[in-house]
Amino acid sequence: MADDDRTGTASERPVALVTGASAGIGEQFARYLGAGGHDIVLVARDRARLEALAKDLDADHGARAEVLAADLTDPDELERVESRLSSTDAPVDLLVNNAGFGTIGRFDRLPVDREVDEIELNVIAVVRLAHAAASAMVSRGHGAILNVSSIASRQPTPNMATYAATKAFVSSFSQSLHVELGGAGVHVMVLEPGFTRTEFQDRLGTGEEEGRVPEFLWTTPDTVVEGALADLRRGKAVSVPGWTNKVMAGSSSAMPAAVTRRVAAAMMKTD
Numbered sequence: 001m002a003d004d005d006r007t008g009t010a011s012e013r014p015v016a017l018v019t020g021a022s023a024g025i026g027e028q029f030a031r032y033l034g035a036g037g038h039d040i041v042l043v044a045r046d047r048a049r050l051e052a053l054a055k056d057l058d059a060d061h062g063a064r065a066e067v068l069a070a071d072l073t074d075p076d077e078l079e080r081v082e083s084r085l086s087s088t089d090a091p092v093d094l095l096v097n098n099a100g101f102g103t104i105g106r107f108d109r110l111p112v113d114r115e116v117d118e119i120e121l122n123v124i125a126v127v128r129l130a131h132a133a134a135s136a137m138v139s140r141g142h143g144a145i146l147n148v149s150s151i152a153s154r155q156p157t158p159n160m161a162t163y164a165a166t167k168a169f170v171s172s173f174s175q176s177l178h179v180e181l182g183g184a185g186v187h188v189m190v191l192e193p194g195f196t197r198t199e200f201q202d203r204l205g206t207g208e209e210e211g212r213v214p215e216f217l218w219t220t221p222d223t224v225v226e227g228a229l230a231d232l233r234r235g236k237a238v239s240v241p242g243w244t245n246k247v248m249a250g251s252s253s254a255m256p257a258a259v260t261r262r263v264a265a266a267m268m269k270t271d
């Protein structure tokens with residue numbers, strides 16, 4: 001855990017809004033940012049988990065944590081989070097657009113409504129929240145947006161077709177914004193984690209398939225978040241924490257598409 005480097009009073013602390021803060025990578029972002037001196041707005045659907053985390057952040061770091069329970073696939077609930085990002089009374093300095101989920105299986109066998117929800121959460125919510133944050137940050141002349149993508153963004157992934165496509169969107173979108181908004185004082189960075197042990201795999205329903213991924217490729221949310229926050233401080237456009245992920249990301253760009261499609265298909269095989 002990072003050292004608590006706070007120097008000011010609660011009202012002087014910068015504010016970060018983290019989506020998907022109730023578990024996994026988002027929860028670690030909230031804990032690291034709280035330890036590093038931020039107050040946090042916690043967003044996810046599970047209010048009880050967010051409230052427990054808010055208590056921890058206060059007790060461990062004296063961080064003020066607001067709980068904003070919302071299903072980001074619901075337009076009205078998403079709108080409440082957009083409004084929070086637009087607030088001029090309690091401005092948000094850092095948006096961590098982290099909430100997301102995957103689906104696995106042959107496309108025609110997957111319920112189409114779940115595929116659409118995946119696009120709503122992984123793409124539409126990311127765009128709407130980034131827009132609300134960017135508008136407020138540009139008018140103040142500073143701020144940062146960290147969008148969580150995946151190394152799955154680097155190549156089409158048979159059996160995770162929708163997921164990989166949503167993350168390709170997030171990576172492309174974020175790198176364009178990095179250039180567009182950089183001159184206006186807003187730093188946009190995309191985080192591309194590899195296989196990270198969180199609740200993601202349970203929600204995907206891949207207890208068995210997890211076994212297809214060699215142990216050395218797995219990492220922890222701590223490692224991902226520590227690397228991401230270091231890269232954010234360095235002003236990077238893209239963060240790929242961990243050397244194994246850097247190798248995988250580099251290989252995806254260097255190898256012929258026909259090869260990377262087959263490798264990805266073998267790792268995500270479901271039958």
Ligand SMILES: NC(=O)c1ccc[n+]([C@@H]2O[C@H](COP(=O)([O-])OP(=O)(O)OC[C@H]3O[C@@H](n4cnc5c(N)ncnc54)[C@H](OP(=O)(O)O)[C@@H]3O)[C@@H](O)[C@H]2O)c1
Pocket residue numbers: 019020021022023024025026043044045046047049070071072073098099100101102121148149150151192193194195196197198199200201203
């Ligand atoms: N784990 C990996 O291997 C991996 C690899 C690369 C990229 N990623 C990306 O990392 C991000 C975080 O994933 P994770 O691994 O930390 O997964 P996780 O442990 O399953 O956490 C997902 C978070 O998203 C929230 N969430 C899910 N649906 C939501 C909705 N409709 N509205 C609001 N919040 C919602 C969940 O909270 P509630 O259930 O309380 O809403 C939870 O806090 C995702 O964007 C994922 O694609 C993960």
